[in-house]
Amino acid sequence: MLPAPVPPDEAERLLDLAHYHILDTGREEVFDRVTRLAARLLHVPLAAINFVDVDRHWSKSMVGYDAPEVPRNATFCAWTILQDTPLVVPDLTQDVRFAHHPGVVHEPHVRMYAGAPLKTPAGQRIGTLCVLDTEARTLGDEDLKALQDLAATAMSELELRNHVQRLQQQVSAQAEHSLDLQRSLAHAHTLEAVHELMDLPLSPEDAARQAAGLIGQAIHADWTGLVIFEDGRPHTQRVYGESALHPVLFDLAAHLNASHTSVTHRMEGLTEPYYLDTYREHSEALPAVIEAGLQAAAWVPLGQWQGKTFLLLTLRVGQERELPWRGSDRTLLEAAGRSVRAAFHARAGVEAAIHTARQDALTGALNRRAFDEDLEQHQVLGSAFTLALMDLDGFKALNDTEGHAQGDKVLQLFAGALKAELQGQGEVYRLGGDEFVLLLPEAWTADDVDEVLDVAVPIAQQGCLGRIGASVGVARSAEVDERVSLPELADARMYEAKRRRKALRAGQGS
Template identity: 55%
Template sequence: MIGAPLPPHEYVRLLDLARYEILDTPREEVFDRITRLTARLLGTPVAVINFVDQDRQWGKSSVGVGDTTAPRHDSFCAWTILQDGPLVIEDTQTDPRFAHNPMVTGEPHIRMYAGAPLTTPAGQRIGTLCVTHHQFHPLTPDDLQALQDLAALVMGELELRASSLALAHELNAQQLRNADLQRSLAHAHVLEGVSSLMDLDLSPEETTLSAAALLGEALNADYIGLLIFEGGELRVEAAHQTPQVAPAMGALPAPRPDWSGSITRTLTDLRRPLYLDDYPSVPGALTTMVDAGVQQVAWKPLGTRGGVTSLLMAVRLRDNPVTRWRGSDRALLEAAGRSVRGALDRRLEMQLARQEARHDALTGLLNRRALEEDLRQRQQDGAPFLLAGLDLDGLKALNDQEGHAQGDKLLQVFARTLRMEVGKAGEVYRLGGDEFVILESVDEDAVHHAVDMAVLAARQVGALRGASVGVAHSHEGEGEALLALADERMYGVKRRRQAVRQQQALSS
């Protein structure tokens, strides 16, 4: 037995067949009427309307035989669709293509076959109107013409069916478009509200929660919230929830015995939105959430900043009238998420830019701008503090003898050690060149000790005579006046040291 080859443009043919939505539909009288008429006119016991699918032959209507579904390899009709006109097999037992076909050697014992292709307006042959007989049954040219005319009637019914389906789809699509338009208008108002939040002076968490609250009603959600992952722990902040959903969301906050194996635990690595229409069927679904009736869950990642990962989460319960995450739902959640994420990123960039503007590029210490801001803040707070101005002795000579690269290295070692020695008790600033400032508590001895340790570390890099320090206390002045006082005292120390060195040089 030989199976029929595939016709040219088989993919296009299958698409044309799919357009009629006829496969696997129930019997219809309009097609049964045609098969009865065909059998009567051609005088055969069997008449069938068959369609040739990708891997099978499927019968829509038949007379004189039951189900005609068969593998495509065994299909007579698969040969018929290879040609424009009727295919007639007068004696199947002498035709090598069909002699061993199970429909010839067994029921219904086909001896004669004749089929006319069902040809679409696009020229694709999608099936046949065929007749068979278990005996010799020659057909006349008029018989074959009648078979083709009746096949044309089948196609006429199929085209009428396709037009009706297209009209129904269009009406349904129009209704859906109208509903989508209404949702889109509502969503636009929500997005406008979300965008306006970005201009308010809110913390990142406040911004996200406010945006989530606006989304709740627009998404018809039972819960909208913020998941915050930090240091291996999860925190959940609700922005919108119905009374029914509260028990479900109580299952989320860590720690939980089943936390490590839950789907929620995997969200820290989420990079794209995730939508679940059937949460209970997902491996790792939390039992308490399932028991509380959670059916649909959506997550929109907002990114990771400073070791903190955050996500927007929307939840619908089992009895929610909306049974799936619609395209408009996804578009709104993702657009709102992008707005929030963009705002958070801009805020982080501003914070980083501000931090960068407050730091010295060479040493990483705070700079003069930071000193001015912090000095004002300390004076506003009112707690006592001291300001120590210091200047390195001998750096110019090191630069002249060993080069500025070595001098920069010495400054970096000095700054790093000084910052470490001061610790949490204060802040260290580099004003430029070899000038530094320390804002500290009232422990002046600790300041001198920190400077001495930093000098010792710097001497491992190059010859440094020391550091001159001048200290002023917060009750002695404000702002530039306090800084000038410390500077004056520091230069007084420097002059006394220079005088001592000169005296020592003269006496030697």
């Protein structure tokens, strides 16, 4: 058989064909009715509605045979679409184009072919309604008119089908849009709740955990967790998990924490949400998690706090969805992530301002304001503590002889040495000038405090030529009474220690 030439407007023809979304669809009674009528009216055993694709003709409906797909270079219909009028071949054996076609030479020994093109409103011939007979014969004018009418009917049904599909798509789109609006409203309420949550007096970890729970519930995630990176390693906490989840997924936090590598391990530096629509395709997906049915995951950065990085991890499980993360889901995840990050940033600013307000600018120790606040808190809590008040002996002479710059250096060395010696077991405050105070947990003895000074004073001494020392008064919280406050008691003991030191030096001088 000679293959038919390609129409000059082939690209436009194929685009018009694709517009109908008909190829490779199932049987439909409306088209089967047309082919049955064609076979009955024209008294033929074979009839079909065929569409000519790039390299094949595909049959939507057939009567008398079952060959839904034929190569384009071996089909009569490829010739029919080259013209607007029906193609009629009374005897295929006598036509050089078709004499050697397998269907003519072998079973079913087709002899007659007649096809009317299916012409779209745009003028493209996308297929045919054709009839075939095993006997050579001619068709009369009435037969050809019936064939063309039935082809037009098939084309009308195709147009109607396409119109109905578009309407259904519009209805579906409107329904989806309505649902999306409802989801957006619900998500707006969730976002408002996240804002309110971040204003509560919660620790950053508690605030992030509760925000993760709110967000996961709003998008109906199957599993939601909070990931906290510290020193480069993630620690995952489950916030919510469906009870019906596979045990591996329900306890995913434990699996991630025990693993040395996973997708989550790569997310510490994340600055924008990362959506993984097909988890199993990731190179570091955990086999046990894939087997447990995890489909998709999303990681949302929630910001940083005191060297820790916070992420929201949420999962979709079960039957695969084409779009596991809807547009409204992504909008909420991204907006909520920004809200939490902004809250952390604002809180960090407040903390920094508070820290600055409580810090002595010269030495880096806490200042008098901080001392007053912390002392009051200790007293309200009622826990045992020790207060050690001290000043530097010889400091005024140092300022007079070596200058205030050298005096400042001594103060800085002294404060730094005190903090280093305490190793976090207490706080160092500069009340002003050369006067410092320590707030120490539990009950410290005067000897304990002297051991700290035995290290701090020599270090401060390195900053000047003149000789300095320190006098200290120690008072414990259990000693306070209505007659004298704890700072007053410590102050009295410090000056008593200073008096004894001066008396001792005077005695040594005589």
